[in-house]
Amino acid sequence: MPVHQQTITVSCRRQGTHEFTDDVALAVQESGFTSGLVNVFCQHTSCSVVIMENADPSARRDLERWLNRLVPEGDPDFEHTLEGPDDMPSHIKMALTRTSETIPFANRRLLLGTWQGVFLWEHRRAPHTRKIVITVVGE
Amino acid sequence: MPVHQQTITVSCRRQGTHEFTDDVALAVQESGFTSGLVNVFCQHTSCSVVIMENADPSARRDLERWLNRLVPEGDPDFEHTLEGPDDMPSHIKMALTRTSETIPFANRRLLLGTWQGVFLWEHRRAPHTRKIVITVVGE
Amino acid sequence: MPVHQQTITVSCRRQGTHEFTDDVALAVQESGFTSGLVNVFCQHTSCSVVIMENADPSARRDLERWLNRLVPEGDPDFEHTLEGPDDMPSHIKMALTRTSETIPFANRRLLLGTWQGVFLWEHRRAPHTRKIVITVVGE
Numbered sequence: 136m137p138v139h140q141q142t143i144t145v146s147c148r149r150q151g152t153h154e155f156t157d158d159v160a161l162a163v164q165e166s167g168f169t170s171g172l173v174n175v176f177c178q179h180t181s182c183s184v185v186i187m188e189n190a191d192p193s194a195r196r197d198l199e200r201w202l203n204r205l206v207p208e209g210d211p212d213f214e215h216t217l218e219g220p221d222d223m224p225s226h227i228k229m230a231l232t233r234t235s236e237t238i239p240f241a242n243r244r245l246l247l248g249t250w251q252g253v254f255l256w257e258h259r260r261a262p263h264t265r266k267i268v269i270t271v272v273g274e
Numbered sequence: 275m276p277v278h279q280q281t282i283t284v285s286c287r288r289q290g291t292h293e294f295t296d297d298v299a300l301a302v303q304e305s306g307f308t309s310g311l312v313n314v315f316c317q318h319t320s321c322s323v324v325i326m327e328n329a330d331p332s333a334r335r336d337l338e339r340w341l342n343r344l345v346p347e348g349d350p351d352f353e354h355t356l357e358g359p360d361d362m363p364s365h366i367k368m369a370l371t372r373t374s375e376t377i378p379f380a381n382r383r384l385l386l387g388t389w390q391g392v393f394l395w396e397h398r399r400a401p402h403t404r405k406i407v408i409t410v411v412g413e
Numbered sequence: 414m415p416v417h418q419q420t421i422t423v424s425c426r427r428q429g430t431h432e433f434t435d436d437v438a439l440a441v442q443e444s445g446f447t448s449g450l451v452n453v454f455c456q457h458t459s460c461s462v463v464i465m466e467n468a469d470p471s472a473r474r475d476l477e478r479w480l481n482r483l484v485p486e487g488d489p490d491f492e493h494t495l496e497g498p499d500d501m502p503s504h505i506k507m508a509l510t511r512t513s514e515t516i517p518f519a520n521r522r523l524l525l526g527t528w529q530g531v532f533l534w535e536h537r538r539a540p541h542t543r544k545i546v547i548t549v550v551g552e
Binding site for chain 3: 137138205233268272
């Protein structure tokens with residue numbers, strides 16, 4: 136089976152969700168495949184890949200605020216604190232969400248729902264450049 | 275690589291889990307492939323796809339009750355409330371669970387464990403008809 | 414498309430994370446494919462597959478402790494209690510994390526990030542032998 140694979144970077148200046156749906160759509164077009172699956176894999180353990188509503192930004196703000204409240208920094212039970220107060224919460228938020236998404240496509244286009252976008256969710260506070268491996272399989 | 279793809283709908287009359295394992299098994303049989311992977315992708319951001327125990331319904335009831343308690347409606351921190359009190363909790367529950375599952379198959383049969391079923395987890399209260407894209411890749 | 418598939422077992426003597434990255438890497442090498450995707454699927458509903466930091470064990474200890482605190486045993490709302498006090502929390506922890514991971518590979522090597530490892534996360538207290546289906550697709 137032919138495989139199309141590329142690594143992209145997503146620059147995150149702040150904690151929160153950063154959309155990169157267009158990069159995934161472009162990789163599918165560059166693959167030359169008509170239909171199949173595209174896997175988007177995050178090579179880090181302190182940020183996530185998620186599919187979320189991309190219409191109203193308030194939905195993502197509420198999601199981010201809610202998860203920050205569920206997994207607060209400064210938890211007295213944390214033992215792994217050497218890399219800063221936002222490090223261990225970042226690992227937990229990653230485990231509660233997703234490291235990769237696998238998305239179908241047909242007619243060279245992503246089969247996302249009307250309101251779905253693909254996001255890199257940065258859980259650290261400092262700016263980071265994150266690597267995403269995009270793998271397209273299909274025909 | 276040959277790809278077999280179809281979209282099914284799952285009618286959800288109420289909040290909670292709705293099994294559609296048989297539709298996934300049927301798509302695998304219709305693909306004509308002997309072994310490979312089947313991806314089940316939910317085209318919405320206020321419901322989820324999950325694999326869960328399908329033997330004793332009380333396990334799913336407890337799971338649903340627990341998540342409803344973790345993500346209650348009427349959270350005073352929510353800003354995104356125009357679509358009703360159950361909308362923002364639905365997005366959060368979706369992000370905490372899954373948008374897709376990728377399941378192996380062999381001898382034309384899903385390689386699920388004895389107690390595993392595939393479910394559409396509707397997080398909204400009103401009835402919805404949900405679209406699931408099933409993509410089979412294999413040989 | 415050629416498919417390489419095998420089932421491995423992971424022996425869990427205790428609750429917590431058990432790394433099996435090497436088994437996944439070996440399956441990729443045995444497939445003979447140069448590049449593609451490997452899916453790691455857990456055939457159980459009371460344990461998870463997750464990708465997590467594999468350098469400092471304290472990060473995993475904190476993650477496990479945090480999730481145990483979020484989903485305590487003995488919840489008075491639980492109805493599904495016949496299989497023991499750790500059964501229903503195990504199903505919930507599974508639903509909040511992952512049943513499978515799909516990981517890219519190239520040059521016969523997993524494209525994991527520097528600190529990423531693949532883990533079976535056992536949520537039950539008693540020792541269990543768990544089955545993982547590894548499916549490799551590629552070229």
